[in-house]
Amino acid sequence: DTEVTQTPKHLVMGMTNKKSLKCEQHMGHRAMYWYKQKAKKPPELMFVYSYEKLSINESVPSRFSPECPNSSLLNLHLHALQPEDSALYLCASSQDLLAGGHNEQFFGPGTRLTVL
Amino acid sequence: GQNIDQPTEMTATEGAIVQINCTYQTSGFNGLFWYQQHAGEAPTFLSYNVLDGLEEKGRFSSFLSRSKGYSYLLLKELQMKDSASYLCAVRDNTGGFKTIFGAGTRLFVKA
Numbered sequence: 001d002t003e004v005t006q007t008p009k010h011l012v013m014g015m016t017n018k019k020s021l022k023c024e025q026h027m028g029h030r031a032m033y034w035y036k037q038k039a040k041k042p043p044e045l046m047f048v049y050s051y052e053k054l055s056i057n058e059s060v061p062s063r064f065s066p067e068c069p070n071s072s073l074l075n076l077h078l079h080a081l082q083p084e085d086s087a088l089y090l091c092a093s094s095q096d097l098l099a100g101g102h103n104e105q106f107f108g109p110g111t112r113l114t115v116l
Numbered sequence: 117g118q119n120i121d122q123p124t125e126m127t128a129t130e131g132a133i134v135q136i137n138c139t140y141q142t143s144g145f146n147g148l149f150w151y152q153q154h155a156g157e158a159p160t161f162l163s164y165n166v167l168d169g170l171e172e173k174g175r176f177s178s179f180l181s182r183s184k185g186y187s188y189l190l191l192k193e194l195q196m197k198d199s200a201s202y203l204c205a206v207r208d209n210t211g212g213f214k215t216i217f218g219a220g221t222r223l224f225v226k227a
Contacts, residue, residue: 040222042217044217045215045216048212103147104149110158
């Protein structure tokens with residue numbers, strides 16, 4: 001199984017809503033990532049988890065709250081978002097964060113988020 | 117800091133060869149990746165270089181020169197399905213092992 005799954009595929013939410021994005025992988029990867037991607041722009045790193053611990057937070061506003069309940073799951077909790085947060089949110093995983101070998105990232109299909 | 121430059125758009129003809137260049141500046145270089153991303157889809161891994169030289173994988177090859185901060189992706193025997201964005205990404209080991217993506221090159225393959 002070389003797949004990263006994400007739910008939901010699409011999400012529309014108001015600025016006062018609380019919602020969560022979910023990501024799952026069963027490749028035994030120990031590094032998991034959240035990216036934000038706007039149209040015609042590259043993915044921007046938000047968070048990195050390594051062995052279920054938050055390793056990197058790229059100064060993301062606190063209205064985005066990541067969680068890694070176990071080695072296969074990664075969540076992104078959303079609260080009080082702004083319309084400019086509308087984007088494609090991509091989850092990715094890789095074997096780990098260490099330098100050895102390819103260690104390429106496998107991406108999920110993304111959640112297209114619209115904030116009204 | 118990090119900086120990655122690649123052309124915004126390229127157009128090529130079916131059956132031809134195209135080379136997409138990428139230049140980068142980073143303080144802790146730890147490998148360079150190329151990803152393909154079709155519109156509305158997730159990026160998929162194409163190639164990885166950490167040592168100087170050419171890596172070949174079927175119709176796709178990637179080259180790296182660390183001293184020049186330069187890489188290219190070579191696509192041979194272009195097919196219409198190769199129309200996509202090609203993202204150059206550099207792994208940097210300063211402040212944690214981060215992969216920073218370039219803005220991507222949109223490749224249009226015409227008949």
